[in-house]
Amino acid sequence: MSYIAMTTGFILILIGFYGALTNRNILRMIIAFTVANTGVNLVLVAVGYMRGRTAPILDAAVPVTEAAARIIDPIPQALVLTAIVIGVGVTALMLAFVYKLYATRGSLDISNYTELKW
Amino acid sequence: MIKRLVVLLLLAGIGAIFMSLLLGYTPDNELNLTARYYAEHTAQDIGAANIVTAIIVTYRGLDTLGEVTVLFLTAAIVGLVLAQGRQQNSQRSQRKLPESGELLQTGSLLLTPLILLLGVYVFVNGHLTPGGGFQGGAILASAILLMLLTDPMRHFSHRLISVLESISGLIFITIGVLGIIYAGGFLDNRILPTGSLGQLFSAGVIPIIYSFIGLKVGAEFSSMLVNLSETEGS
Numbered sequence: 027m028s029y030i031a032m033t034t035g036f037i038l039i040l041i042g043f044y045g046a047l048t049n050r051n052i053l054r055m056i057i058a059f060t061v062a063n064t065g066v067n068l069v070l071v072a073v074g075y076m077r078g079r080t081a082p083i084l085d086a087a088v089p090v091t092e093a094a095a096r097i098i099d100p101i102p103q104a105l106v107l108t109a110i111v112i113g114v115g116v117t118a119l120m121l122a123f124v125y126k127l128y129a130t131r132g133s134l135d136i137s138n139y140t141e142l143k144w
Numbered sequence: 145m146i147k148r149l150v151v152l153l154l155l156a157g158i159g160a161i162f163m164s165l166l167l168g169y170t171p172d173n174e175l176n177l178t179a180r181y182y183a184e185h186t187a188q189d190i191g192a193a194n195i196v197t198a199i200i201v202t203y204r205g206l207d208t209l210g211e212v213t214v215l216f217l218t219a220a221i222v223g224l225v226l227a228q229g230r231q232q233n234s235q236r237s238q239r240k241l242p243e244s245g246e247l248l249q250t251g252s253l254l255l256t257p258l259i260l261l262l263g264v265y266v267f268v269n270g271h272l273t274p275g276g277g278f279q280g281g282a283i284l285a286s287a288i289l290l291m292l293l294t295d296p297m298r299h300f301s302h303r304l305i306s307v308l309e310s311i312s313g314l315i316f317i318t319i320g321v322l323g324i325i326y327a328g329g330f331l332d333n334r335i336l337p338t339g340s341l342g343q344l345f346s347a348g349v350i351p352i353i354y355s356f357i358g359l360k361v362g363a364e365f366s367s368m369l370v371n372l373s374e375t376e377g378s
Contacts, residue, residue: 075171084187084194084341104199108211
């Protein structure tokens with residue numbers, strides 16, 4: 027189960043990189059980055075998964091005394107929660123910058139922006 | 145053509161690294177040391193039923209403060225970058241848009257209060273259920289998104305959004321500083337009694353902190369959405 031999730035995550039990262047490197051349209055590149063971002067999150071969550079255990083929430087099904095033997099690793103989940111929020115912020119920033127670029131140059135093609143190219 | 149070959153070679157290299165990571169991975173059978181500490185001590189020390197919430201709000205509360213700061217910075221930069229273009233084009237923003245459909249209008253009237261209620265429920269119960277401030281805030285902002293979809297020219301008060309955001313952030317930090325005075329340290333949740341596990345009023349100040357994080361995140365996401373939407377007319 028965790029292998030399936032992890033493989034999917036790695037494949038999503040590769041798809042995202044491929045999209046970001048081959049597309050010329052900046053909006054498509056941003057979408058490719060979010061796909062890669064999702065892949066990274068999926069891999070991180072899969073690392074914390076353990077077979078036959080349950081979510082790290084203490085209730086009637088997971089008594090406090092047995093918690094250490096019944097729950098999966100909570101730390102990757104906390105990390106991914108942070109990563110998702112930061113990912114949203116990065117995407118919003120990229121979109122705002124693209125809007126600005128489009129307003130100044132009237133083009134979404136990355137090959138028209140050569141100022142920083144070497 | 146040669147460019148695409150280089151890209152494919154690069155991806156093959158990254159893929160090989162991933163492959164070796166995947167083949168060398170063996171799932172743990174037991175929690176590691178840190179996770180075991182959190183699993184065993186959360187109930188007595190923090191009193192939160194959701195261990196992920198306990199980690200985010202209390203054990204690693206300082207990181208969450210940093211995360212909220214990053215989000216604030218993002219919202220501020222989005223506002224700054226988009227505000228400059230808006231002033232020049234303000235006279236063109238009166239472009240007439242076709243009315244949105246009957247279904248969307250009625251549906252959004254019905255759904256917006258329910259979505260807001262769900263968002264509040266999610267962040268108030270962040271210490272008990274899978275949820276919390278960030279998720280609840282995102283749900284709140286999705287209600288704003290629905291209203292913007294229904295009427296893209298709708299005006300939202302930037303002042304109200306920024307006041308809500310500033311006050312939430314200020315209360316978050318004030319509670320953190322109160323932790324230094326009345327409990328063990330910055331963002332310590334035990335300035336209120338931890339209560340009994342699984343109750344709504346338990347886990348000290350975690351529900352309060354997470355509610356204000358929820359409001360703050362909701363306000364930040366909403367301001368990003370409103371800023372991006374107001375470029376529509378230009």
